[in-house]
Amino acid sequence: MPGVLPEGEPVPVDGSLPDAARATVGARGFGVYVHVPFCASRCGYCDFNTYTPGELGGNADRDGYVDQVLAELTLAGRVLGDRPPARVDTVFVGGGTPTLLPADDLARILDGIDRLWGLAGDVEVTTEANPESVTRESLKELRAAGYNRISLGMQSAAPGVLAILDRRHTAGRAIQAVGEAREVGFDHVNLDLIYGTPGESADDFAASLAAVIDAGVDHVSAYALIVEDGTRLAARMRRGELPYPDDDVAADRYLAAEQALSGAGFSWYEVSNWARTPAARCRHNLLYWAGGDWWGLGPGAHSHVGGVRWWNVKHPATYAARLAAGTSPGQARELLSAADRRVEDVMLRLRLASGLPLAALDDAGRAGAAGARDAGLLAGTEYDSGRAVLTLRGRLLADAVVRDLLP
Template sequence: MDGSLPDEATRDVGGNGFAVYVHVPFCASRCGYCDFNTYTATELGGGASRDEYAATVLRELDLAAKVIQPRRVDTVFVGGGTPTLLSARDLGTILEGVDRTWGLAADAEVTTEANPESVSPSYLRELRSAGFTRISLGMQSSAEHVLRVLDRKHTAGRAPQAAQEARDAGFEHVNLDLIYGTPGETAEDFERSLRTVIDAGVDHVSAYALIVEDGTRMAVRMRRGELPYPEDDVAADRYLAAEQALAAAGFQWYEVSNWARRDAECRHNLLYWTGADWWGLGPGAHSHVGGVRWWNVKHPSAYAQRLADGVSPGHGRELLTAEDRHVEDVMLRVRLRDGIALARVDAAAAARALADGLLEPEAYRAGRLVLTLQGRLLADAVIRDVIA
């Protein structure tokens, strides 16, 4: 109840890097495809307030400080939800709390997600002054009819405009997110979206195939026959188009769904993908320290009440075995451009993948498993086969 961890989990906290994730669970409206732990004003009920949220997160930080003391905080990522529904001052207050509690590294990467319509030039300048260095904007598409299917509220032109405003405000890195394979999206629509992100002058692009999650409005519409289900072949074609356009514009893939210009990779996500420690603040946030993973209660009211009562908001946890950690490490590292040492995977399965053209021969000869473009299309299958 006090959030304490086993001694063996806290012996070298942050030895491989330490990150802080802050979950902001508020949204102005719910997108049709979204199954994240987010709440609109009508869904919140009593006991949860945006105005008091920063103070509530600081209470969890007070608890966390009694549990671990990492060497430093390398990265902070504020996600949601729509973090920028909070005031820039509140986001700055949370960041100050992280620095006061554990100490930000001098070169810490500090990211917030944002919906394009939720920020303005003055808001972005205030965020930058508060210490945020990176912003990730949810563009999804440059086609108005695709945005309508996704239940997005911004116009097609707002995302690139917000990206320019972020650059003008002094953000070191700006990302635009894309979703491909939405019902009704044409190849031409996606090509225009790619051209829009390239022309926006950003240094990072994330592109994800639409996944229809049970319980979402979009899933209901598809079951009713109002929308067709996404097609795997279409998703593959979109991915190939993304690789071609982004590579030609100077971006390089470094994770299956992420491309960046030189030195613009998201360091926070790389810490996740390479097995670092992190503390997740906020309702429903997940954490991992020294082979222990835990997650907070999901509803903001329950989260706030637990902290007001002076107890951990943790809802459950698991102690990862050596085998668990190996499997997760392979699952994540195979998706990276750096790949994984061949000694850590099944040799026969890796040889088959090489013969099928799914692995880079030069990397293979150097003792590493690195996916080819075709291998990236079949990454999940390769991972299943090579887990030793």
Template sequence: MPSVLPDGEPMPEDGALPAHALDGAGERPLGFYLHVPYCATRCGYCDFNTYTASELRGAGGVLASRENYAGQITEEVRLARKTLGDDPRPVQTVFVGGGTPTLLPAADLVRMLAAIRDEFGLADDAEITTEANPDSVDPAYLAELRAGGYNRVSFGMQSARQHVLKILDRSHTPGRPEACVAEAHAAGFDHVNLDLIYGTPGETDDDWRASLDAAIGAGPDHISAYALIVEEGTQLARRIRRGEIPMTDDDVHADRYLIVEDVLTQAGFDWYEVSNWATSEAGRCHHNELYWRGADWWGAGPGAHSHVGGVRWWNVKHPGAYAAALGEGRSPGAGREILTDEDRRVERVLLELRLREGVELGLLKTAGREAAGRALGDGLLDAGAYEAGRAVLTLRGRLLADAVVRDLVD
């Protein structure tokens, strides 16, 4: 089952935020994340808050159906308008994720975007992204999205090898993601991402290189590459525990990361976050940058998380409970936490260190500065950036990013 929600204080029924949350809001970007929790099938490695049709039977009835979901998201967008009051900021980024957003009709995704445009307005250069499974779109669907205001699409490719896709329980066939990129370009999308996963049991170095070559050859301007994480409670974890397939190996992950960095760099991609590469600054995922830099975003949908002015909250997880709350005029928020200055400092170090620009050394406490000095000596931080007052990971540092971050925030 999907991971549990964090602990926190109760969310007010009207969703009201503390007055300080909007102090200085006009100086911070505002984005929206719209969560679509529906999937045709559950991938064996997935730990996200998603539901298949069979998992929703008898647990919410018509309230949890796809048919009225766009209306529910619209209601939460209206709640956001009431909560944020006279906030004049146009929305800079919208990201529709899941789940499989493209299981909904394209008209529903356009309607959800229109609600944000109507209530808040969109910046002239707003980035509007949806995730898509390669087997859930066609040229007409993509053309309708583009005409409705979407300008970026992210396809879940994962691998170009059938045996790897089978281990991951992916339903699309090799070659389909590459065709989707061509269809997206033909529909007028300038910005297209392909998601890849490395370290799947049974994957070889040659398999991984073939996946990278296929992704690059398709012509996206952004590629994300993530190490496979085996989450407890997933079908993949159960298969590994039963000995059906081997556990993934950290050394293999490191080797695959070195391969992706080498291959993508030679192909004209530059890393800008540990797991993300783009061919230009325009090709970066600006919505994710909004998260990494601690800006404001409203997450709409079951289990979605939000952050405004140092207040973080999260919605109830189940689509039925989410629909019921909105239907009763209540906030779907399940809980919240008010971040202290120290919480926000730690989060800046945690997130910004993963970026190409790194983090200011001035944000580190004494122990963190000492740890940064040791990391510099170990070749984990860039010497030139360090002299300029920033902690920036080297390639070796990226391989050990989690450990470096832990040392710097201790």
């Protein structure tokens, strides 16, 4: 089952926020994240806050879920009160598998957000989807409801790799779903890849990259496999059935991704993300990385407003009970100090192709940046113009560079 949430101080029963936090809401943009915690089956590597029908228990199910999300949205309206965001810049529906809900339900959620705060004229509205959970007709309905970006979990084009990951779709279904999304008018389509799975060969990953490029998507996310405690994949590795991921192999796969994607006209804009054009970049994720504000709706969802970060209770039954009682579903929160926010700003912005100003660092951090530049981890030209920007080698060692800049 998914890991435990972090500790923090209690969230007020009514979910209220300090006036100082509400005063700055939306200053760096405002988004809404909606968590849909349902999956048809559990993938062997997954420790997200998701539940299959057999795992739900507690009288929790999909029926009535949208009403619960809308109830939390109403609570959010009360909390922000006379300090609402000027507009909602981005909406991201994730999971789980959001598209296990009917398209009408996902449309109701988007309409509720629009009615409460108003969607920006150029709002980006994303839903995640497993390839087997959508059809051309359901995609058409989503597009008509206002969804204009879709992120499909492909993970690999190699059947053997999909089997190890416990993915249910065939290797070709993700590509077919891309075509359907394009046909019905989605502006932007992303495919997710996972690399470094045990048994994956260099040729397997090259074939996955070629399939993604040929599919005609305008965005690709590629992540190294992370083995989380408590997952079936971790148990298989402990039993010796599968080898653990190899860091050198993961580095080789990343370099292969960069070579193939850049050669096909994609540019990296975050360490694990590539886009064909600036307009194709995921604006919702950029809002996270730039320290913006967002309200997270749903079990286990995280939120951030004005330096206050909180997270909801995890189980759908507990989430529903809190809202039925008229109380906040927030489990705990933390108030970030100025120092906390500076550290997070450095950690997140360094992952971006735009980097961060050297002026954001203290003296020790600037000394670390100079050392990283000398080691070839930060680009010299950008450094000379006052910015810390990772080189390709620096992207492979991004965590180490962060430690240099935050000694």
